[in-house]
Amino acid sequence: MTDKIETDTIDPEKLELEDSIPSTTPFVKSEAEKRLYRKIIWRFMPLACIITFLQWIDKYTLNMSAVLGLKTDAHIDSTQFNFLGSLFYLGYLVFQIPNTYLLQRLPIGKYLGGLLMVWGVVLACMSQGRDFSTLGGLRFVLGFFEAGSYPSVLLLVATLFRRSEHATMVGALWIANGLASTFGGLIGYGSAHLVGVNGYDGWQWIFIIFGIITVFVGIVTFFFLIDHPHSKLLSLTSEEEKIVNERIRDNAAVRSKQFQWHHIWEAIKEPRLWCFCFASMFMMITNGFFTIYSSIIVASFGFSGMNAVLLQMPNGAISVLGVCAVMWASRRFNEIIYVAITALLVSALGIIILMAIPSGKVKLLGTILIHVYGSGYCMLLTAIATNASGYTKKIFYQGLQLVFYTLGNFIGPFFMNDNSAPRYLAPLGGYLACNLLACILLFVARLEMKAANQRKRAQPGFKEDDRDITLDLTDKEDPNFIYRL
Template sequence: MSSEKLEDTVTQIHESATIATLEQPAYQLDDVQYKKLIRKIDRRLVPCLALLYLISYVDRSSLANASILGLKKSLNIDGKGYNLIVTSFFFSYSVFEIPSQIVINYVRPSLWLAILTAVWGMITTLSGLAQNFGGAFAARFCLGIVEAGFFPAAMLQVALWYPREELQKRVGAFYATGVLAGSFSGLIAYGITHMDGDAGLESWRWLFILEGIATVALASVVLVFMPDSPERAKWLTTDEKEQVIAARTYSGAGAQESQEWTMHHLKEAATDVKVWLYVWLSICINISSIGFSYTLPTVLLQLGYSAANAQLMTVPIYAVAALCVVTAAYFSDRIQQRSFGCLCGFTVGLIGLVVLYCMPKDSLSGVRYFFCMWVLGGLFAIYPSILSWNSNNNAGRGKKNMAVTLQLAIGNLSTAAGNNSYLASEAPNYKTGFGLGIALCASGILVTLLLSYILRKENARKALVDVS
């Protein structure tokens, strides 16, 4: 390899991971064995994480579908009350993400995730028994507490099992199933509309009850099949375990199976300006995309679809978004850069929001439906990129975990603003929601460029040190 080629490779890799002082792992399998190892890990870990994220997203998104099926009318909840219920989830979810991430340092991942799954399934089931605003609010708040532990634990699992150049494809794989959950939840809600009145229960109650029961059943599957660590994996050979541990050490996640948490890890993450830029990117995505997605069934009603058909029409939108997530993840890992995918996603989302806001609301429903795909396809595709980008750029498992957890916690807290930006009183123009989304997409583009510039400057400085 020529010096020019090596220098170019280092620059590309370090834009997604600035750990220039670490040496490549000394222990290496050959290419055939390495690919076989990655596929073996994929078969054990990715399906578990994908299924968990799918069911968690279905459970949390069921509220939007339940509102169309009559929850607000049945419980006598107005628009402001409904927004409070939606917001309560994200407040509790954000507050309890850091405590949950601390717990995972002391409990086997399979056991912790199984407990979380069983409990959030029971809470979802009980949501179907709510009799008033207070009951619905309490159920939603408690669901946020329990689901808060999943995504940080999932990111930790991926970081512990995969080298950094394989990271985003795996994050994208299980994140895409969560995006697809938008399709599944619409299909499930459509089917359950035909259960209205069965056993004296409204269809929206059946929606929560059946989804909750399925989630509880999943907990036992997680406990049996979720791998804990390479050191405990009986299905790996000794050579394969050594390779995974060597790659984990090189990526900055540490050589040890577990690591005691200290306040220093949180301080390290909280005082790194790059971490806060990643946090801001999460805020931009969450407010722009989640607020729009929660309003999507109502937007489709305004396009002229019935309540039942509006559920079905969400399916192609989320299917396209999932395809965008997987495609972006594949190319990001292939070119070893995260910034390019972020720029493309923000730009596509920005165009979609501008077009939807500017178009007349009483005509061209097909065109408006098409640009709904642009909004969610572009913005959902970014999220695995910025999570992987943040994880790649923080050495040391403690700081890495806290950096990603801060990004998730504050990013999810901001979602409350997104959910409350699409005001029912502003329908069908939603001036506040679209205006805020457009501004944040533009901001996301600028911050992505700033982060890329900072990382390239750091790489150039470290390259000079290495040469010296």
């Protein structure tokens, strides 16, 4: 057992509440909690979704600009374009180590707002890149400063919401990603018609527009993002304060500025951490390809450059529908991992369609179905947010997963080469194998968590809802912590 910790968001004495409802009784929110839940959603989630929207679309700008003249104007060949895609994730990777520490030490709202403002300026500066070295340096810096966004938002979701609500909230964030593909395609299409305005080309306007928007959202985030359960921005009543404390007990995430090294050592020794991390990497190898190459691939089906950009909209739509489907299935069947595996198998079907059909615009169906992999990744993020307890351990789980996320995105574009055009059979076969490996790893992680649950339930005195979260115990240290499968 560790000593009780001091936190900056909660008084531990407030947590001396009556025992929660026994685990055998289905939990039902009171009317007061339902009102609080809606308040948290409407005051936190819109801004959180806008941040993830921009985080996705700011990466996607390179994809759209590629078919609007960037490669020609900057004299970039296919190998250099691959490096532009990967250099972003190299910066993303480098920042994960300091990000793990800074997340625990700094106010998250101020920290994330500052990152947004800086990366918005960098993105706008990419409009001036006219050679590989300039664009490569800016892409690295862009990835470096964007790297703190997902961990920050996901940590806040894990802190503000009950464990049973995580799938819905993470799903909403991923829907924002899908909308980024949809509206990004529209804005990219519109940018193609800005050629010559103020002396800028269409691809340059893409960077300028999204750079300005990102800086503005950064300012709003700095001042108005709710970054802890007792935030003044929630205007909590005394009754809501008590309900918040009960919710904190459920999600087992009390913020602590004390860095717990034993949390990290415990996590490193857990097989499920590595299953989650490598599954993330294999999923993102596919993502690394489609984030950079989807417009080019669609153009190879016989669509024009501008139409290839516009046809990113169905990809975004299927991403949104896929996330809605997994959110429903997860709540309906109380499953996370099996739902993730199902989504990945739908994505695998899309890859098989691309490989099986020799040519023609019907191949677009394959690229649409492939994007359901994002729904599987959404469930993986839910599994991590829900099943890692202890503040330092939770941050470490998310941070290390993002390292592997980054590696996958870095590796993904290098599967592609001009020699495999126009059908790209060898790269697609590689992406299919990665997809299936991710399914296997998620299944192994589920088996390990299920076995741990059985061991805990067999212990004398087990009581699932009896947890003192002010001790900052990890899920392994807490004898009453049960993993959600």
